[in-house]
Amino acid sequence: MDKKLFTIIIYTENIAGMLNQVTAEFTRRMMNIDTITASSSSVEGVHRYTISLWGEEDSVQKVTKRIEKKVDVLKADYYTDNEIFFQEVALYKLSTPVMLENSEVSRTIRHNNARVMEVNPTYTVVEVTGSTDDILRLYDEFVAQNCMLQFVKSGRVAVPRSAQEVLGEYLFNEDYKRKPVKDVE
Amino acid sequence: MGKERITGSEALLRSLINEGVDTIFGYPGGSIMPVFDALYDHRNDFRNVLVRHEQGAVHAAQGYARSSGKVGVSIVTSGPGATNTLTGISDAMLDSTPVVVIAGQVSTGVLGTDAFQEIDFVGITQPITKWSYQIRRPEDIAWAVARAFYIAGSGRPGPVVLDFNKDAQVAMLDYEPAKVDCVRSYIPYPTPSRNAIEEAARLVNESQRPLLLVGQGVELGEAHEELKAFIEKADIPAARTLMGLSALPTDHPLCVGMLGMHGNYGPNFNTNECDLLIAVGMRFSDRVTGKLSTYAKQAKIVHIDIDHAEINKNVTVDVPIVGDCKEVLPLLTALVNKAEHKEWIESFARYNAIEHEKVTVKALNPGSGPLLMGEVARKVSEATANSAILVTDVGQNQMMSARYFKYTKPHSILTSGGLGTMGYGLPAAIGAKIAMPERTVCLFTGDGGMQMNIQELGTIMEQGTAVKIILLNNNYLGNVRQWQELFFNHRYSWTPMLNPDYALIAQGYGIPSRLVVERDELDDAIAEMLAAPGPFLLHVAVMEEANVMPMTPPGASVNEMIFE
Ligand SMILES: Cc1ncc(C[n+]2csc(CCOP(=O)(O)OP(=O)(O)O)c2C)c(N)n1
Ligand SMILES: [Mg+2]
Numbered sequence: 001m002d003k004k005l006f007t008i009i010i011y012t013e014n015i016a017g018m019l020n021q022v023t024a025e026f027t028r029r030m031m032n033i034d035t036i037t038a039s040s041s042s043v044e045g046v047h048r049y050t051i052s053l054w055g056e057e058d059s060v061q062k063v064t065k066r067i068e069k070k071v072d073v074l075k076a077d078y079y080t081d082n083e084i085f086f087q088e089v090a091l092y093k094l095s096t097p098v099m100l101e102n103s104e105v106s107r108t109i110r111h112n113n114a115r116v117m118e119v120n121p122t123y124t125v126v127e128v129t130g131s132t133d134d135i136l137r138l139y140d141e142f143v144a145q146n147c148m149l150q151f152v153k154s155g156r157v158a159v160p161r162s163a164q165e166v167l168g169e170y171l172f173n174e175d176y177k178r179k180p181v182k183d184v185e
Numbered sequence: 186m187g188k189e190r191i192t193g194s195e196a197l198l199r200s201l202i203n204e205g206v207d208t209i210f211g212y213p214g215g216s217i218m219p220v221f222d223a224l225y226d227h228r229n230d231f232r233n234v235l236v237r238h239e240q241g242a243v244h245a246a247q248g249y250a251r252s253s254g255k256v257g258v259s260i261v262t263s264g265p266g267a268t269n270t271l272t273g274i275s276d277a278m279l280d281s282t283p284v285v286v287i288a289g290q291v292s293t294g295v296l297g298t299d300a301f302q303e304i305d306f307v308g309i310t311q312p313i314t315k316w317s318y319q320i321r322r323p324e325d326i327a328w329a330v331a332r333a334f335y336i337a338g339s340g341r342p343g344p345v346v347l348d349f350n351k352d353a354q355v356a357m358l359d360y361e362p363a364k365v366d367c368v369r370s371y372i373p374y375p376t377p378s379r380n381a382i383e384e385a386a387r388l389v390n391e392s393q394r395p396l397l398l399v400g401q402g403v404e405l406g407e408a409h410e411e412l413k414a415f416i417e418k419a420d421i422p423a424a425r426t427l428m429g430l431s432a433l434p435t436d437h438p439l440c441v442g443m444l445g446m447h448g449n450y451g452p453n454f455n456t457n458e459c460d461l462l463i464a465v466g467m468r469f470s471d472r473v474t475g476k477l478s479t480y481a482k483q484a485k486i487v488h489i490d491i492d493h494a495e496i497n498k499n500v501t502v503d504v505p506i507v508g509d510c511k512e513v514l515p516l517l518t519a520l521v522n523k524a525e526h527k528e529w530i531e532s533f534a535r536y537n538a539i540e541h542e543k544v545t546v547k548a549l550n551p552g553s554g555p556l557l558m559g560e561v562a563r564k565v566s567e568a569t570a571n572s573a574i575l576v577t578d579v580g581q582n583q584m585m586s587a588r589y590f591k592y593t594k595p596h597s598i599l600t601s602g603g604l605g606t607m608g609y610g611l612p613a614a615i616g617a618k619i620a621m622p623e624r625t626v627c628l629f630t631g632d633g634g635m636q637m638n639i640q641e642l643g644t645i646m647e648q649g650t651a652v653k654i655i656l657l658n659n660n661y662l663g664n665v666r667q668w669q670e671l672f673f674n675h676r677y678s679w680t681p682m683l684n685p686d687y688a689l690i691a692q693g694y695g696i697p698s699r700l701v702v703e704r705d706e707l708d709d710a711i712a713e714m715l716a717a718p719g720p721f722l723l724h725v726a727v728m729e730e731a732n733v734m735p736m737t738p739p740g741a742s743v744n745e746m747i748f749e
Pocket of ligand 2: 631632633657658659660661662663
């Protein structure tokens, strides 16, 4: 079977130790997570994980079910790229002296719709939102222009194309209206 | 109800009483001392079973749970006490056994400092539990205990860990009992799909050669009667997994035997002949399926399971029904036609007759030569009117006793199926006898497994637990030796074993024992064992190099069993 890029979106209770429980299912199969983003969701008290990884659909499906089975996981689903909108954010720290010498750098920044966050005599920080490919292509350009000091890229964030909120079923479910897991600390 | 100011330890015990707990398998130590101190005041509320090793505490709790259907409880200390429970917790996870393990933990202030006997117990146990939680605040105790019991016992049961910080054990709180009967992210009893049930019924009604596979789910769901009603109406032959052996009585006319590597020839062979396979509360373990790529390829498959994650895990099925079998089976029964599959059912008997001739006759009536495990198991079973609880250890003793015991009552086989834990038997038998004092509990164990938790003879001595221990001694790690004989060129690497004098050991613990070497002494010895009012060790010298047969060799298909 062919490996494809999958995005798994997981909703959990917001409690300590949850990330460990989620990632343990990958560790167990020695599946390597490509990117992971964890943050609060649109629902109070519910955490959302977006995990991207390369894998075979069969094993991605199994691991997703196992994650959903965990007691404090509300929902877990997996998607291919054509089923979601997704983005990543990157920050590039560039050498200001090199930028001043080489006007190509500023042109690259403008062409790529990068936003300048900070300029000081030593370095300039620019931010770009886009696909992994865009972000890495820009990285290569800055490296070629010899101005790259530091680089960081976020994990992917994604929303499914379907109109309905994935958690919808839960939100209208009787059980859900009962108390969330006890808020500890 | 009014609130009362008490310590965290006292709150823990009241919460346990609130859950109906009356028996605790435990072992004290530094960071759980406040709880054991509080237990001292509750001597009349709990039966305190001091085991001799924390692994024994969990296996005993498992035996207690599986024989009674209640949640088993162990209380241990932090660090080594906690790590000693890991094998039992893993065993409970794989075999869906409801246990709650409460471990002491160092105070919250020193967490993460490598404090004395500190280990990350929640971190270690998350992958092997249904839920693992650290109780850091006294006001969380009642809720955490209630949630633990709810999760352990509901849906597909399993182990839960409560890691209890010492400062929370001694802190004062205003205690109020708590009840948990819903966790919003957890659906223990999924509603079965009506469409799926109708589709399954259609397949049953069309089928000429249906075969039903009975797993432990039927026992856990208490669906024995519902199962019978279904198979009797549609006339479907049923085979049980090792874990589900007592879900359907051995002598039921539609019971066609046991599945699996050392199961019966009829159901294994016919798995690849049937036109419809209906799996109920079983998980298509590799011990049952053999080679997956040739498993039941000709058949439509219906899978009834309470756990959504089991669907299409090992075997891709045509109709999944996710739900409680106690609820699903009657719905299905209502939709299926009364049918008859006489010829098909007879075909099982034909294959089983081949096994009978090639294996069973010799196993049960060898005539001369050393005693065999099979004849001992059958004789013990019959001497208890086939109504005892069979507890097994792991190895040849397990397969032979499971094969030749007969089952007439539910919850009558306790064995480590998923993890295959040597050392499970002795403590599990203690737990079973304590839970079900009115039932005869027969443990079959090997000389290897006996010594893996032999210290629990001390628990038997102290508790006076009337466990009947049948030690099938072949002076070998027999199961491994069998594989070495068959697949590793007779190279008996590390499997011959020098045994101690078990009579002396039993004597040391005040347990009566008898050694049987000759066949003509066996009946009398079994009678003596069963007549003894308390525990008894029946030490049987069995043939050293005997093999468990028939067998689906590793990598072979279910219809390729070998007989010698
Ligand atoms: C804790 C543990 N260690 C090792 C094994 C591997 N193993 C399976 S069966 C077996 C031999 C068991 O020997 P014995 O208890 O004498 O039983 P017999 O097969 O001889 O009846 C071994 C070593 C195991 N299942 N569990
Ligand atoms: Mg042995």
